[in-house]
Amino acid sequence: MTRILFWIALIVLVVMAVRSKLKAAARRSQMAPPPQQPSAPAGEIEAMTQCAHCGMYFPASEAVRADGLDYCSPGHVRLPPQ
Numbered sequence: 001m002t003r004i005l006f007w008i009a010l011i012v013l014v015v016m017a018v019r020s021k022l023k024a025a026a027r028r029s030q031m032a033p034p035p036q037q038p039s040a041p042a043g044e045i046e047a048m049t050q051c052a053h054c055g056m057y058f059p060a061s062e063a064v065r066a067d068g069l070d071y072c073s074p075g076h077v078r079l080p081p082q
């Protein structure tokens, strides 16, 4: 009799474990974001420009403009273009 009770308890435990695992997996798949989501939209990619003196590339928003040319820093504005 004890053996039967042991097996019933074991089966109940296994069923409960499997159920909780299935619930967790279902919850994970619901919460997971769509797999193909672009990390950076095309509109957020910043234009790059080149310093007229040293040739370094940097974001256009940080450019120092002088005489129609882009410079990386105010110090390079005073130096001649290369």
Ligand SMILES: [Zn+2]
Pocket: 051, 052, 053, 054, 055, 056, 071, 072, 073, 076
């Ligand atoms: Zn420069």
